[in-house]
Amino acid sequence: MLFAESGSRPWVLVFGPVLAAAGIGLESLAPGGASYTLWLGVGLLVFLYTLVLVRTRRRFLRVELTPSRLVQGTTSLPMSHVTSLRPPDEEHHGVRVLGDGPVVPRRLSPVVLRLTDGTRAVAWARDGAGLRRALEDLLRERAYR
Template sequence: MSEPDVLFEESGTRPWILLFGPVLAGVGIALESLAPGGASLTLWLGVGLLVLLYTLLLVRTRRRYLRVRLTASALEQGTTSLPMSQVTSVRPVDDEHHGLRVLGDGPVVPRRLAPVVLRLSDGTRAVAWARDGAGLRRALEDLLRARAAS
């Protein structure tokens, strides 16, 4: 079975944030080695490990609940999936998305993410979201245009 073509995708977070703990430990060791008495290696390695574990949990959670993936058959937001057969149009950009059903795992559009309002086949509206809201909007509009042309 082949993987469907991905038209738009966001992972939820960038993996480079995992470097924060090891870099913090390295900088701490380097700066403290300049002080009299030398560096507390075990202390800084412990701090680096704790920060790494925390950011690992953060990255894993964000990748699970804030990922966006659009294929010809479905729009996935977090752990939920909306069949594209239910989407009839993309609404114009406005602030009138409050009170609408938000796709994904939360009751509101996640902070710092752009809303994209969709009209569904049952006549209701729902709010999709992405870091690159304009990119998701373009991908959805292109998909709906291609579907209408065929």
């Protein structure tokens, strides 16, 4: 694996149980004691909500680059189709975006690729500069073969 981003970090799932424990702990200091079932229910609901978010982000926002494939969400592009990278400041509006959406996802950096058929496509990653470096290294290595 030359570059990888999971889309979401699993530690976010800890928020629900931590919230429940903090709520139980603080409420136990109050007169009348803690409402265990209420806080456990809140913790469970927050956990389930974040579980759905983490699973969705891991499916649709993952990025993997291997010598043979570039994976963007659920889309896979063979690296044999990529000929070069466009300059970092090149406009990418109106260019086909790799992945599952019509635009580059929010807070992710675009990397414009030139494909073998002469068209352009936009790859993206949280660490756009890191993805660009990995792609440049791979293309440079492929050119020397």
